[in-house]
Each structure stands twice: as structure tokens, then as C-alpha cells.
Amino acid sequence: MPALLCQNLAKSFANQPVVRGVSFTVQAGDILALLGPSGCGKTTTLRLIAGFEQADSGLIEIDGAVATDGRTHTPPEKRRAGIVFQDYAIFPHLSLAENIGFGLPRRERPSRVAEMLEFVGLAGMEERMPHELSGGQQQRVALARALAPNPAVLLLDEPFSNLDAALRVEMRQEVRQLLKASGTTAVFVTHDQEEALFMGDEVAVMNNGRIEQMGTPEAIFHRPRTRFVADFLGNTDFVPGTVTADGIETPLDTLPQRPNLPPGTAVTIASRPDDV
Structure with missing residues (x-):
């Protein structure tokens, strides 16, 4: 059973189709990179999975539980989906420990926060405030907060776009190692081809609301099925x-x-x- 299943997802805004019949599965522990140019529908697809938008039609199952179908729209907080936003969305008035523990049951917070700080390499910094952190450290806090509730799937919306080039390379290596070490199933949205090929166990190339091709990074790069995929990948x-x-x-x-x-x-x- 896949950790995430999306089947024939469709979404329009003001009668303008944005997502058109998108289907894919992600196996447990795998990372899927959703790659495409601006306006291709990749972020809207991520928001449909998270529950921030309601699909016009289609099916979403997370860890075997129906999150979206013709009759069901499970609210975001009940989907077991964590998310790392493009701007991290760290609460500026809360310490690292308070950010990571936000939303956890009170009794679990101390032990889980300590575990996550150790996991992302920020042990001993629990009382620091967000403005005292570097961009890379803020990203680790956002990742730790998203992983703390043990989500069935983690959604990452262009999380490296605000970092400089050198730090971006360093952080994508680090984040991939952390995701693999924790066995986390993830969907990673990006418009950066190199980033997608590095991060993804599989890559889905989107164009005009549809998936043009999905496969391993090697297959996508060396055996493109359409001219768009060949041209977009380098x-x-x-x-x-x-x-x-x-x-x-x-x-x-x-x-x-x-x-x-x-x-x-x-x-x-x-x-x-x-x-x-």
C-alpha cells in the first residue's frame, strides 16, 4: 500500500483549470520531486494534498485513509501531513523549543522536542529565538517542527528558494539525509531541475496542470518522453x-x-x- 495516493486530481480557479487529472503514488520512505515551471500546478497539487484547497474531483489517500474524494474533505489538521513552507513560517515570538513543540500534546513536548533538536543538529539551542538563527538553522527548525508529530507524509514547498546558492546546495544534501534517516515519505515541490534530480527518488515533471512524465531521475533525464521534458531538464x-x-x-x-x-x-x- 502506498503512503500517498493521488488519483485524477482536478482543480480550477475562476473556471481556469490549474490541475488536470493528476495521478501518482509515493511509496513509504520515498521522496517524490514535483518539478515544473511557474504556473504548472505543482504548488496547487501540494495544497490539495495538504487540504488547504479542496479538489473539484479526484481521490487522495494518505497512509490508506481517504483524505479527499467526492464525499470527503478531511481538514488539514487531521490529515497526518506535515508541511514546510517556502518562508518557513516560524513563529517569531516563540523559542526553538516552543516552535518545534507547537501542536504536540503537552506531556509529549519535552521529550519529543529534545529528540528533534538532537536529530536536526540544534541540541542545546532550545531557548534561542528565530531572529538569532541563520537561514539554514531556521530551515532545520521548520523541518523539525513538521516532523515532530510523526506525519505520514511531509510536504515541502520550495524550501530552499530563500537561501543563497552555496547554502542551498548544503541544505538540500542535509535535508535529504535527514528525511532518509527518519524514513519519511515526502513530496518536494521545486522549479529547480538540479534540485529535483538530487532530492527525488522519483521525479514528476508537470506542465500546464498535467504530469508529462514520472520516473527515476536517471530515466527522466536520459529518456524523456516529450520535447517539453527534454527541453526543461537541461x-x-x-x-x-x-x-x-x-x-x-x-x-x-x-x-x-x-x-x-x-x-x-x-x-x-x-x-x-x-x-x-
């Missing part, structure tokens, strides 16, 4: 070709590869610098 040259009995005829040469297509079919060859 520097790509496109060469027109025609299928023949001997392979694929192009203006440069005849390629020996023989696709399962009838002779005369027009195709496009995609080539990356590392393929040459």
Missing part, C-alpha cells in the same frame, strides 16, 4: 529525423537505432552535451 539539441529500414535518417547521419515505429515516421532526436 541543455538539449533537437535534430529532425525520419525512421527508415536501417535506423533514423537525420541531416547529420543515419543513426543505427531502430525505434518500434513504421518507416517514414517523422521523429525528433534529442541530444545532451554529455551524450556526445
Whole structure:
């Protein structure tokens, strides 16, 4: 049973479709990177999973429990979904310990807060205030707060976008290690191709409200199924070709590869610098 199931999700705003029939599953302990340009529907999909928006149609199951279907809309606080926002949303008037323990049952707070501070490498800083922290430390607090209630799935909405380039690389390595160490199932939204390929066990490339392709980072990068995916994932040259009995005829040469297509079919060859 997958930890997260989304099936035929659809959402429109003012009669404008934003999410169009999105379906995917995430297995327990895996990280799915939702990748796409601005306006492709990735953040709206995340908000549908969190329960911040109500789907027009479709099914969402979290850890086997129906969160959304035609009759059900479970409120966000009952979905067992943690979230790390783009701006972290740390309470500025609360200490680290109070931020991490916010929402936990009172009896569990001391032990769980201590455990999470140790886990994210901030032990001994429980009385610090948010303004006394670096950007990377604030991110760890946001992650610890989201993980403290043991969510079935963790949702991350472009969590590195406010960091400088060097810290962004450092934090994505650290966050991935923490997620894997805790066995957390996660959905990670980003428009950064390198970030998605590094973070995701699987990557779903979205365009115009739909998933164009979903697969491992290697498959997405080296075996794109559409021109959009090939172009969006990095520097790509496109060469027109025609299928023949001997392979694929192009203006440069005849390629020996023989696709399962009838002779005369027009195709496009995609080539990356590392393929040459």
C-alpha cells in the first residue's frame, strides 16, 4: 500500500483549470520531486494534498485513509501531513523549543522536542529565538517542527528558494539525509531541475496542470518522453529525423537505432552535451 495516493486530481480557479487529472503514488520512505515551471500546478497539487484547497474531483489517500474524494474533505489538521513552507513560517515570538513543540500534546513536548533538536543538529539551542538563527538553522527548525508529530507524509514547498546558492546546495544534501534517516515519505515541490534530480527518488515533471512524465531521475533525464521534458531538464539539441529500414535518417547521419515505429515516421532526436 502506498503512503500517498493521488488519483485524477482536478482543480480550477475562476473556471481556469490549474490541475488536470493528476495521478501518482509515493511509496513509504520515498521522496517524490514535483518539478515544473511557474504556473504548472505543482504548488496547487501540494495544497490539495495538504487540504488547504479542496479538489473539484479526484481521490487522495494518505497512509490508506481517504483524505479527499467526492464525499470527503478531511481538514488539514487531521490529515497526518506535515508541511514546510517556502518562508518557513516560524513563529517569531516563540523559542526553538516552543516552535518545534507547537501542536504536540503537552506531556509529549519535552521529550519529543529534545529528540528533534538532537536529530536536526540544534541540541542545546532550545531557548534561542528565530531572529538569532541563520537561514539554514531556521530551515532545520521548520523541518523539525513538521516532523515532530510523526506525519505520514511531509510536504515541502520550495524550501530552499530563500537561501543563497552555496547554502542551498548544503541544505538540500542535509535535508535529504535527514528525511532518509527518519524514513519519511515526502513530496518536494521545486522549479529547480538540479534540485529535483538530487532530492527525488522519483521525479514528476508537470506542465500546464498535467504530469508529462514520472520516473527515476536517471530515466527522466536520459529518456524523456516529450520535447517539453527534454527541453526543461537541461541543455538539449533537437535534430529532425525520419525512421527508415536501417535506423533514423537525420541531416547529420543515419543513426543505427531502430525505434518500434513504421518507416517514414517523422521523429525528433534529442541530444545532451554529455551524450556526445
